[in-house]
Amino acid sequence: MKKTAKFALIKTIPIFLGYIFLGIAFGLLLQKSGLGVLWAFLISALVYAGSMQFALVGILTGGLSFITTAVMTLFINSRHAFYGLTFIERFKEMKKAYPYMVFSLTDETYSLLCSMARPADFTDREWKQATFFVSLFDQCYWVLGSVLGALMGELIKFDTTGIDFAMTALFVVICVDQWKAARTHIPAVAGFICGALFLILIRTSNFILPALAATVAILLFLRRTVEQKMEEHNP
Incomplete structure (x- = not known):
């Protein structure tokens, strides 16, 4: 367990740097809204959804209805349903840890798990522990x-505007690493084109869900081509 914990610790250092600064930004916002340390701990431990947590500050202080809150949560975090499809079988194999793995699958964790290569000396059990x-x-x-x-x-006493860009920079770095390690770039190109197209058409943050749906449809259509490309680059 010590070996797998050390492996995971090293792999998550970039996310540590991003999460610490963005977490501080969230904590500052929460404090300035009249909510204290206990709220910061409970929300981050039980909600654990970066963008939704920032939206939740306004919900808690603005007194929005339960229905409005539920709809906002669905739209903001609906992309995670697509992420989960990728790991559903892998997480099921982790048995007791399965519910937590589903709960804790954030954008950055998903990207890291996608790009993380299994060391040759890791057994199945050790790889699951590392995950x-x-x-x-x-x-x-x-x-x-x-x-x-x-x-x-x-x-x-300083202006914290722009501190949340740390997560954008982190995601770009992880994306570049995945691009370099990928055996085919078809999924990445499809996602980029769909994202750009729907952003132009919709012009709001709501473009993510239809862009993901379109990307999935394209990849299902090109499934055989992608699989052939993967096989051609197998070591």
Whole structure:
């Protein structure tokens, strides 16, 4: 377990750097909205959805209805349903850890798990442990950052505008790593084209869901081509 935990710790260092700063930004926002450290800990531990947590600050302070909150949550986090399809069989094999793995599958954790190569000396059990630790460590980083931000609260006297760009930069770095390691770039190109097209058509953050749906449809249509490309590049 020590070996797998060390492996996961090293792999999640980039996410640690991003989650700490963005978590602090969330904690600061929460504190300035009149909600304290306990709220920061509970929301990050039980909700654990970056963009939704920022939206939740306005929901909690604005007194929105349960139905409105549910609809907002569905639209903001609906993309995770597509992510989960990729790992559903892999997570089921983890048995007791399965519910937590589903719960903790964030954008960044998903990207890391997709690009993370299994070491040759890892057994199946050790690989599952490493996968679990990646998800666990990522959430711990987020909780730590949120609590730190809430604790710092009003003591911070600088403009934090733009601090959330740390996550955008992190996602770009992970995307580049995946591009280099991928055996075929068809899925990435399809996702980029669909994302750009629907962003132009819709012009709001709601473009993500239809873009993902279109990407999935294209990949299903090109499934045989993608599989052939994967086989051609098998070592």
